[in-house]
Amino acid sequence: MSPAVKTVTTLPDLGPTTTLQLPTEVEQTLPNGLTVIAIRRPSVPLVEVRLRIPFGRAHTARAAMLTQTLLSGTDTMTSVEIAAELQTVGGALSAGVDPDRLMLAGNGLVSGLERILEIMAEVLTAARYPAEEVATERARLVDHIQVAQSQPSHVARTALLQRVYGKHPYAVQMPEPEQVKAVRPAQLRALHSERIRPAGATLVLVGDIQPAKAIEAAEQILGGWAIGGDVPASKWALPPVPALVPAPLSVLHRPDSVQSSLRMALPAVPRTHPDHAALQLANLIFGGYFSSRWVENIREDKGYTYGPHSAIEHLVAGSSLTVAADVATEVTGPAMLETLYELGRIASLPPKEDELEQARQYALGTLRLGVATQAGLAGLATTYAGFGLRLDHLAEHSARLAAATADDVAAAAATYLAPARAVTVVLGDAEKIEAPLAALTPIEKAQQ
Amino acid sequence: MERFTLANGLRVVLAPDRSAPVVGVAVVYDVGIRSEPEGRTGFAHLFEHLMFQGSANLEKLAHFRHVQGSGGTFNGSTHLDYTDYFEILPSNALERALFLEADRMRGPRLTEENLRNQVDVVKEEIRVNVLNQPYGGFPWLTLPPVMFDTFPNAHDGYGSFTDLESATVPDAAEFFEKYYASGNAVLSVAGDFDVAEATVLVERHFGSVAARLAPVRPGFDEPDLTEERRTSYTDRLAPLPAVAAAWRVPDPIADFAGYLPYVVLAEVLTDGDASRLVERLVLKDRSVTSIGGYLGFMGEPFEVRDPTALLLQAHLPPGGDVDKLLGTVDEELERLAEDGLTAGELARTQARMATHLLRDTDAVLSRTLRMAVLEQQRGEPGLLNELPVLLGAVTEEQIRAAAATLRPQRRATIEVIPGAAR
Structure with missing residues (x-):
């Protein structure tokens, strides 16, 4: 018996874009x-x-x-x-x-x-x-x-x-x-x-x-x-966070560790900063979601790691960007090499249009998912309130995400994602990872 | 809620809800950790990874890019009795998600290169969650082999590295052929869509998937324990002792009415500061730092088949005495069975459970997944909405009777000896 329906072999188009519905x-x-x-x-x-x-x-x-x-x-x-x-x-x-x-x-x-x-x-x-x-x-x-x-x-x-x-x-x-x-x-x-x-x-x-x-x-x-x-209340006001001071990669010894925990901090800007939307998109393209260059590289191509992630963290006194991956001890050097390469690449070369559009759609779509539950709305409204913002900031942010150009994203990446600006620690079996890491960048052994 | 079955045997559940412009899509296959072959521990999970590696009309990486490039998120997960694949997206991407799921239901691209790559990824997953982690795999991987004797129930569902490395492309093809049949799957869609339009889209994308029957699912039952089983192991990374104990419970599906009191009992024992065991062990005796109780080794009371268990899991302070702790648990269970509950104790526990259930259904993805599994295991997705009432109808007598069955001779216990104690 032949199938009743012909198999669809091409990706269906999206329907008309849904509007961002914000409750009052x-x-x-x-x-x-x-x-x-x-x-x-x-x-x-x-x-x-x-x-x-x-x-x-x-x-x-x-x-x-x-x-x-x-x-x-x-x-x-x-x-x-x-x-x-x-x-x-x-x-x-x-x-x-x-x-x-x-x-x-x-x-x-x-x-x-x-x-x-x-x-x-x-x-x-x-x-x-x-x-x-x-x-x-x-x-x-x-x-x-x-x-x-x-x-x-x-x-x-x-x-x-x-x-x-x-x-x-x-x-x-x-x-x-x-x-x-x-x-x-x-x-x-x-x-x-x-x-x-x-x-x-x-x-x-x-x-x-x-x-x-x-x-x-x-x-x-x-x-x-x-x-x-x-x-x-001013008595409790926090001073602005200090600027990142680049330093040698810091190796922390964890005897017999079967993995190394790579953690890098990079500069970032608050939600209301004009560069924020472009930086968010640059981070997505680099390593901020599964379909990013870094994740596709070190997980889906090389198999070095399971859940690498890169995210902007906002605190009242300042924002930062954290890059994190747990990798097998024996590939610690190669995983760091690819990480520095992908940061260097996004900081040096503009993203392709299709990469940017994909990241943009992801950023805009996940905004909608985040406000689709009572708990999601409560969490977001509370977080925003801590920064003097209200939910209407989502609409403004959406507009900025929609408007960001490849040039904006390249400029943000060059400013904030340059590997030379990173502060890096790696926790792992120092006896096995020091030499491979030292081949890539100056290192120091951390006091613990 | 709409339910129908396509000509190829695929069961479909549709649950519209226009309160937010998002839609959840899930496909659940009736195969899990318990069905993987001997010598292939971890295979159900490894195969789940392979389902993301491309299919007839999708290159490697395409699935991820299409979902995320449509503004959505995705994942998959492997359980004892099922494997799920899901997306949550803005509702204008519904048809895309259906296309993506239908394409891989026809067959993933199984290549040596992708297999080796995903074996590496899964090994890193096991390292980050188990081998490099204090209390890794405790107790979901470490307690089943104490309680059970047969391979399906007792083996390590994450898999040994030897077994994972031995996996071959023909193994994967055979696994797909046997278990990933249209007749062995459920498609569930919830959220912002029109039922008539969605029905057309489902037929368009899944109607041409070849009809294949579900394999006969063997029973995995084992006899209940008649004498206590207890074992321990040293976790070289753990700084403090821990213990988990489990008792078999009635068949969650064949004896649903007999099973429900145990679900409530776990909460009476451990939900919050006013629960029996938290009050006694954490606040009064200070014999544990924390204690939790739940149904099923993966904590899913309504997504698991027989045989399963009620579990208690506790972390102890330095030098904590596990024997004494187990003795106190026995004493509290006896007291509950003999003296019953205090005024309002059952009703407040049930009220909190209702909140948990309702809160869970507010999230479209969780609704999508739970309906899919309820359809698959029970043919009853609507049960999702009835659970608060059914749990609310459990009586004090039933709780006492359930507590009375949790005797030491039916108990399986695993103790973590802290290898990193200071």
């Missing part, structure tokens, strides 16, 4: 300084909640312990009661910190929004940091840090941050176990009192909500969160 953000800043942003996406009967509190320059170990114990009990609730009450409305909250901000994040059934906000308010205004719970969480955090320090990705990143940021507060993002062991409940209460404040904080609510009503609820429940001390 309703926003209000409460008298206590808390900004509330509410976004309606009624796809499922849930709500996503993100509270972002500026936390730059906070003591690393105390900040980590504070997030670990923020939900460990209040004047009226134990940690178990907090968790049980949240569960009752299908909810949960967790706290996290990075060098810029503290985040209290969660989700739950939309019918429980008010209850979730009430528990947040309770925690923000009456967290108690009980000695027993602090002791438990201190030990857990120490264990957690020990495990992190046994992971090559963590060790390599830590070394890279130190070389990139020097004396800047961003240089150390996870405390040492000894520092954690020294943290006391009184210090956590003091840090809370000083920094867990509504001024400059942003609450983002996304889900099956009526934005005006959600903001009203937030105002009612969090309006009483006290403004607090008179320390001006």
